[in-house]
Amino acid sequence: MKKILATAAAGDFERSDCPIANTLDLIGDKWTLLVVRDLLFQEKRLYGELMQSQEKVRSNILAERLKRLENAGMLEKIPYQQNPLRHEYRLTPKGADLFAILKEIIRWGNKYVPGTTAPPAGFLDSFEKQATVEKKKTRRKGS
Amino acid sequence: MKKILATAAAGDFERSDCPIANTLDLIGDKWTLLVVRDLLFQEKRLYGELMQSQEKVRSNILAERLKRLENAGMLEKIPYQQNPLRHEYRLTPKGADLFAILKEIIRWGNKYVPGTTAPPAGFLDSFEKQATVEKKKTRRKGS
DNA sequence: CGTTTCACTTTCATATTTAAAGTGATAATC
DNA sequence: GATTATCACTTTAAATATGAAAGTGAAACG
Numbered sequence: 435m436k437k438i439l440a441t442a443a444a445g446d447f448e449r450s451d452c453p454i455a456n457t458l459d460l461i462g463d464k465w466t467l468l469v470v471r472d473l474l475f476q477e478k479r480l481y482g483e484l485m486q487s488q489e490k491v492r493s494n495i496l497a498e499r500l501k502r503l504e505n506a507g508m509l510e511k512i513p514y515q516q517n518p519l520r521h522e523y524r525l526t527p528k529g530a531d532l533f534a535i536l537k538e539i540i541r542w543g544n545k546y547v548p549g550t551t552a553p554p555a556g557f558l559d560s561f562e563k564q565a566t567v568e569k570k571k572t573r574r575k576g577s
Numbered sequence: 578m579k580k581i582l583a584t585a586a587a588g589d590f591e592r593s594d595c596p597i598a599n600t601l602d603l604i605g606d607k608w609t610l611l612v613v614r615d616l617l618f619q620e621k622r623l624y625g626e627l628m629q630s631q632e633k634v635r636s637n638i639l640a641e642r643l644k645r646l647e648n649a650g651m652l653e654k655i656p657y658q659q660n661p662l663r664h665e666y667r668l669t670p671k672g673a674d675l676f677a678i679l680k681e682i683i684r685w686g687n688k689y690v691p692g693t694t695a696p697p698a699g700f701l702d703s704f705e706k707q708a709t710v711e712k713k714k715t716r717r718k719g720s
Numbered sequence: 721c722g723t724t725t726c727a728c729t730t731t732c733a734t735a736t737t738t739a740a741a742g743t744g745a746t747a748a749t750c
Numbered sequence: 751g752a753t754t755a756t757c758a759c760t761t762t763a764a765a766t767a768t769g770a771a772a773g774t775g776a777a778a779c780g
Contacts, residue, residue: 450631453686453693454614454679455607460690462607464598471597481727488593492769497728518726518776528689535681536597542678543596546671547603550596624758635738640759661745661757
């Protein structure tokens with residue numbers, strides 16, 4: 435009666451030993467990298483915040499992607515209160531390292547897809563190699 | 578009786594103005610970038626060659642992805658003989674520019690997915706900014 | 721006690737993917 | 751010259767994933 439929740443990514447055997455194929459098995463869809471984008475660039479931490487994306491991700495898809503990212507060790511679910519139990523999501527170094535991929539996707543998109551907005555100058559640089567470092571204090575509650 | 582073949586990518590309206598979202602609408606799946614990989618790094622040009630991928634792409638998927646890439650202006654289908662009409666596939670500059678994204682995906686995969694093979698040293702550099710330049714002559718048939 | 725909010729989960733219709741077989745135009749073999 | 755093979759796809763049917771919407775449980779609010 436459970437549901438095994440083993441959508442590849444887990445211990446299913448690989449399609450090949452190609453780093454591209456294996457990476458696509460983890461992030462090769464239309465939503466995963468948007469979640470990472472929000473966690474990384476928008477510094478969203480809560481489920482409700484992640485639901486606010488411009489692309490209107492559906493609740494079931496978001497929940498499933500968060501679970502996948504967590505299972506793959508790219509995301510951590512950290513409890514920050516009891517009653518009701520609530521947690522925040524944070525990228526691990528593995529997840530935050532997707533930054534380099536995201537950066538090139540942004541560059542390509544801005545160059546070839548008309549109408550896409552470019553991040554303000556210098557914006558990406560600020561995430562360059564410290565993406566996983568704590569932001570300011572640990573900042574909670576008050577935006 | 579036709580089939581409109583308008584799987585997003587075409588003139589469907591966008592999810593947002595985010596370059597990541599828009600790029601994912603073009604390449605955000607498990608196969609498209611593998612096709613680009615073969616065209617770019619393996620220098621495959623024919624349908625039959627592309628079918629040989631380690632990941633065993635299905636014929637219908639390959640055909641559909643080639644069509645999508647072509648519709649999106651990332652790929653050109655160039656006839657090289659009549660009777661029977663045959664063509665080769667070549668990336669346009671837009672398609673070849675996916676190189677930067679691929680390179681970061683390879684880097685990430687090699688770093689975080691155990692068992693993935695890394696390209697030989699210097700291999701990627703040779704594609705750096707001349708990815709679209711004609712390779713050698715135009716080489717056909719032999720080799 | 722009744723209504724809200726938050727963080728999901730469930731359900732169900734639709735869309736995409738997988739797997740496998742089929743098709744049409746030649747080219748090669750018997 | 752009929753049979754078989756090859757290439758480049760297409761079609762079909764079943765399995766899986768996604769999209770849209772409604773539902774759930776545990777507080778917190780009024």
